[in-house]
Amino acid sequence: MAIHVQTRVNGQATEFLCEADASALDVLRDTLGLTGSKEGCNSGDCGACSVLLDGTLVCACLVLGAELEGRELLTIEGVAPPGGLHPVQQKLLEHNAMQCGICIPGIVVAAKALLDRDPDPDETTVRFALAGNLCRCTGYDKIIRAVLDAAAAMREGAGVRA
Amino acid sequence: MTHAPHIPVVGSRPQRPDGADKVTGRARYGADLSLPGMVWGAVLRSPHAHARILSIDTSAALALPGVLAVLTSADMAANFSADVAAGESHIDLQDMSRNVLAREKVLYHGHAVAAVAATSQRLAKEALKAIQVEYAPLPVVLDLDAAMHPDAPVLHPGMFTRGLPETPSVASNIASRLVMQKGNVDEGFAEAEVVMERTYTCASAHQGYIEPHACLASAGADGQIDLWCCTQGHFAVRSYTAALLGLDPASIRVTASEIGGGFGGKTTVYLEPLAVALSRKCGRPVKMQMSREEVFRATGPGSATRITVKVGARRDGTLIAMDALMEYEAGAFKGSPAGAGAMTIFTSYSAPHQRAVALDVVVNKPKVAAYRAPGAPQAAHATECLLNELAAELGIDPLDLRCRNAVTNGTPTVYGATLRNIGLQECLDAARVHPHWSAPLGPNQGRGLAVGFWFNHGAQSSASVHLVEGGKLLVQEGNPDIGGSRASMALMAADTLGIPYADVHPVVADTASVGYSDMTGGSRVTYATGYAVIEACRELVERLKSRAATVWGVEPSQVEWRDGVAIDGRDPSRSMSIAELAALSGRMDGPLSGQGSVNLKSAAPSFAVNIADVEVDPETGASRVLRFTAIQDAGRAIHPDFVEGQLQGGAVQGIGWALNEEYRFDANGVMENPGFLDYRMPVASDLPMIDTVIVEVPWPDHPFGVRGVGETPICAPIAAVASALNAAAGTTIREVPLSPPRVLAAIMAKD
Numbered sequence: 080m081a082i083h084v085q086t087r088v089n090g091q092a093t094e095f096l097c098e099a100d101a102s103a104l105d106v107l108r109d110t111l112g113l114t115g116s117k118e119g120c121n122s123g124d125c126g127a128c129s130v131l132l133d134g135t136l137v138c139a140c141l142v143l144g145a146e147l148e149g150r151e152l153l154t155i156e157g158v159a160p161p162g163g164l165h166p167v168q169q170k171l172l173e174h175n176a177m178q179c180g181i182c183i184p185g186i187v188v189a190a191k192a193l194l195d196r197d198p199d200p201d202e203t204t205v206r207f208a209l210a211g212n213l214c215r216c217t218g219y220d221k222i223i224r225a226v227l228d229a230a231a232a233m234r235e236g237a238g239v240r241a
Numbered sequence: 242m243t244h245a246p247h248i249p250v251v252g253s254r255p256q257r258p259d260g261a262d263k264v265t266g267r268a269r270y271g272a273d274l275s276l277p278g279m280v281w282g283a284v285l286r287s288p289h290a291h292a293r294i295l296s297i298d299t300s301a302a303l304a305l306p307g308v309l310a311v312l313t314s315a316d317m318a319a320n321f322s323a324d325v326a327a328g329e330s331h332i333d334l335q336d337m338s339r340n341v342l343a344r345e346k347v348l349y350h351g352h353a354v355a356a357v358a359a360t361s362q363r364l365a366k367e368a369l370k371a372i373q374v375e376y377a378p379l380p381v382v383l384d385l386d387a388a389m390h391p392d393a394p395v396l397h398p399g400m401f402t403r404g405l406p407e408t409p410s411v412a413s414n415i416a417s418r419l420v421m422q423k424g425n426v427d428e429g430f431a432e433a434e435v436v437m438e439r440t441y442t443c444a445s446a447h448q449g450y451i452e453p454h455a456c457l458a459s460a461g462a463d464g465q466i467d468l469w470c471c472t473q474g475h476f477a478v479r480s481y482t483a484a485l486l487g488l489d490p491a492s493i494r495v496t497a498s499e500i501g502g503g504f505g506g507k508t509t510v511y512l513e514p515l516a517v518a519l520s521r522k523c524g525r526p527v528k529m530q531m532s533r534e535e536v537f538r539a540t541g542p543g544s545a546t547r548i549t550v551k552v553g554a555r556r557d558g559t560l561i562a563m564d565a566l567m568e569y570e571a572g573a574f575k576g577s578p579a580g581a582g583a584m585t586i587f588t589s590y591s592a593p594h595q596r597a598v599a600l601d602v603v604v605n606k607p608k609v610a611a612y613r614a615p616g617a618p619q620a621a622h623a624t625e626c627l628l629n630e631l632a633a634e635l636g637i638d639p640l641d642l643r644c645r646n647a648v649t650n651g652t653p654t655v656y657g658a659t660l661r662n663i664g665l666q667e668c669l670d671a672a673r674v675h676p677h678w679s680a681p682l683g684p685n686q687g688r689g690l691a692v693g694f695w696f697n698h699g700a701q702s703s704a705s706v707h708l709v710e711g712g713k714l715l716v717q718e719g720n721p722d723i724g725g726s727r728a729s730m731a732l733m734a735a736d737t738l739g740i741p742y743a744d745v746h747p748v749v750a751d752t753a754s755v756g757y758s759d760m761t762g763g764s765r766v767t768y769a770t771g772y773a774v775i776e777a778c779r780e781l782v783e784r785l786k787s788r789a790a791t792v793w794g795v796e797p798s799q800v801e802w803r804d805g806v807a808i809d810g811r812d813p814s815r816s817m818s819i820a821e822l823a824a825l826s827g828r829m830d831g832p833l834s835g836q837g838s839v840n841l842k843s844a845a846p847s848f849a850v851n852i853a854d855v856e857v858d859p860e861t862g863a864s865r866v867l868r869f870t871a872i873q874d875a876g877r878a879i880h881p882d883f884v885e886g887q888l889q890g891g892a893v894q895g896i897g898w899a900l901n902e903e904y905r906f907d908a909n910g911v912m913e914n915p916g917f918l919d920y921r922m923p924v925a926s927d928l929p930m931i932d933t934v935i936v937e938v939p940w941p942d943h944p945f946g947v948r949g950v951g952e953t954p955i956c957a958p959i960a961a962v963a964s965a966l967n968a969a970a971g972t973t974i975r976e977v978p979l980s981p982p983r984v985l986a987a988i989m990a991k992d
């Protein structure tokens with residue numbers, strides 16, 4: 080029996096039908112066509128599906144689509160206005176901190192969640208904040224540097240670039 | 242008219258052309274494409290690790306509403322006469338077809354048995370339950386000893402060991418025995434003053450790419466097929482799929498999606514032929530994607546190995562003889578990288594007497610796939626750890642021991658090639674002067690050093706370049722960009738033409754839009770595909786020069802090409818820019834383009850030296866890498882950020898393999914840890930920054946001096962980390978991974 084859900088995704092009022100056991104990730108990817116959130120494991124272990132639910136970092140694969148009713152969801156597609164970049168995105172680009180890039184949407188969302196609550200994290204804090212986001216390509220070095228650099232840029236006033 | 246000189250961009254660090262797509266989620270990976278009318282495929286997998294298939298009844302599944310097609314091996318050819326050559330390896334179609342879909346037997350838990358297409362993912366999975374398969378379970382063979390026992394159940398009744406002096410009369414689980422040698426090891430050991438022999442093992446580890454395999458196939462009524470998939474080689478997918486399904490390769494157009502990691506694991510086919518066959522049956526586009534559990538159970542991994550190494554040396558540390566027995570698990574079908582392991586195991590050292598005997602052994606586990614420098618990390622683990630043990634025994638500094646025995650130009654290898662233009666000594670020198678090598682260590686901390694070697698690969702690549710209005714350049718290449726290669730292509734094109742990096746737009750073209758290119762593998766893309774791009778650009782330059790010559794009424798040989806501008810050699814004040822020349826296409830001889838096709842026979846060997854510091858908690862056996870320095874000869878770093886990224890990523894994969902990663906099977910051959918929670922890959926909080934030193938000893942056969950970079954980084958880390966950990970804990974653990982329980986047990990045994 081499909082469930083009717085009304086929610087907000089990236090600031091837009093959104094409604095959809097989903098099966099009771101469909102995950103928020105299934106809804107995003109297969110129903111809403113928002114494929115920026117990736118499925119690496121479907122078990123909460125890789126972070127490739129990281130999204131913000133009412134401002135809290137969660138794995139979309141561990142949330143039911145039906146749970147989105149009345150909530151506010153932010154995905155990688157919504158971290159910056161169309162054509163713009165969040166400072167974390169900008170710094171990941173400048174550091175060439177990605178190889179295959181499949182982990183990057185999740186890392187952007189997780190790093191944004193960190194910097195939203197802690198504008199001046201040290202390296203260890205960044206490493207623990209991103210410990211739920213697997214990257215198999217980079218060894219994390221450049222990603223950590225990019226996030227630290229993004230934090231510094233944001234402290235100096237860099238905002239989301241429109 | 243004067244033009245600004247072109248400032249060379251090779252060696253600089255611009256943003257990658259596809260970067261914005263990758264940070265915004267716009268880049269489309271294997272599972273990100275959907276088509277109108279699309280249905281979903283799913284795979285039924287074996288619950289047994291070894292069983293005969295007695296019958297498969299699909300009628301109940303086909304009768305379910307929403308189920309459009311069912312596929313079993315009965316739909317595929319049973320016999321294949323020819324093999325297809327594929328890049329670095331040779332493909333046995335008979336085996337490949339049986340791995341894609343089991344026929345007579347299932348050979349590992351998770352082996353594909355049947356596939357369905359249905360109107361939803363849910364229905365497809367439901368339909369799998371309705372397929373009735375009758376199995377006759379057989380005894381399982383799960384490790385090297387069990388497989389090689391004279392009474393072992395034989396996985397393949399038609400497989401006889403290759404490479405024996407006499408053709409065997411009984412089938413065996415040993416697919417082949419390969420011997421590589423130079424000199425005479427017996428004489429060498431007779432000369433030696435010290436002889437050490439040790440056995441080292443490595444568990445099977447998965448490539449661990451974050452993107453599961455996925456594809457979307459659409460077969461037209463006329464037999465034309467479109468296939469979208471995440472792969473390291475879309476031309477290889479075309480060849481394999483065509484061969485397995487008996488189709489004309491030219492009728493299959495394969496588009497490589499962005500690829501979410503591969504490390505060798507996406508150099509074969511699993512889902513693609515099934516999706517094409519299902520689409521042909523039901524006439525609808527069919528999308529398939531693996532779960533993470535399927536990825537673990539049915540794809541990858543790298544070989545589990547047991548390697549016994551013996552070295553003979555003089556007391557001053559001069560190595561005289563080196564000998565190895567290398568036993569590699571292949572999984573369910575032959576084809577472990579034992580041979581490649583044997584070719585690398587002693588290549589870094591100049592001992593005149595060397596021998597490596599390599600066995601390729603089948604077991605009831607998933608068929609291994611290439612994993613980054615296939616076979617070499619396990620081999621280096623054995624040799625490098627033994628050399629560290631020897632250094633301790635002789636009271637010689639491990640770096641001095643390497644310097645004393647490092648190969649030099651002109652050294653013949655066991656596999657026949659003679660080394661030339663190598664950068665091993667330069668890497669060792671860089672290690673010696675690096676502050677890491679002399680930094681003090683604290684209590685419970687140890688340092689390990691190791692050398693790594695990989696051949697790298699050349700082979701076939703194609704590229705086309707086309708001038709766009711305004712003088713911008715479109716570059717079409719045939720290699721999926723797995724780690725920034727679009728940027729490298731653009732840099733080399735920019736410098737070859739003398740135009741800005743930003744004016745070059747590289748695209749990874751589908752199999753119908755660019756010439757054949759071997760896979761993204763063998764560390765060959767910047768080298769060989771880069772070469773093809775350079776050739777294409779050179780051809781374009783010739784056409785630009787001849788156009789300018791026509792305009793000026795001179796001979797093309799009188800036109801010079803400098804900084805992106807044609808200059809009249811007789812009157813250097815007269816010049817035309819690339820944009821001006823492009824603008825003349827409609828009035829002159831049409832669009833300007835260039836084509837490059839290469840088959841590079843030479844390979845550019847590369848060496849690495851790694852230094853690792855590890856701290857062990859003697860109470861728990863837990864360990865932590867405190868510092869890691871990766872030094873490697875890149876030939877020439879076209880884009881140093883991405884070279885560093887390869888060194889860092891390879892180091893961390895090696896750290897994971899050394900400390901935690903392993904396939905664990907129960908007695909029935911069922912993998913016990915098929916998820917990222919229990920198959921523990923390194924996370925950000927496990928690690929320090931990974932320091933890198935790029936050594937540049939140019940490879941003379943490439944216009945920019947490029948060597949391959951991607952695989953060598955994983956060769957040395959296991960040995961460096963294992964040696965460091967043993968030094969920290971005061972243990973001599975020769976099994977990988979050095980997981981906390983194993984380390985704790987060794988510490989307790991010592992006390």
Ligand code: FES
Pocket residue numbers: 117118119120121122123124125126127128129138139140141
């Ligand atoms: S897909 Fe959700 S955490 Fe991996």
Ligand code: FES
Pocket residue numbers: 177178179180181182183213214215216217451501502
């Ligand atoms: S860049 Fe490939 S997984 Fe992170």
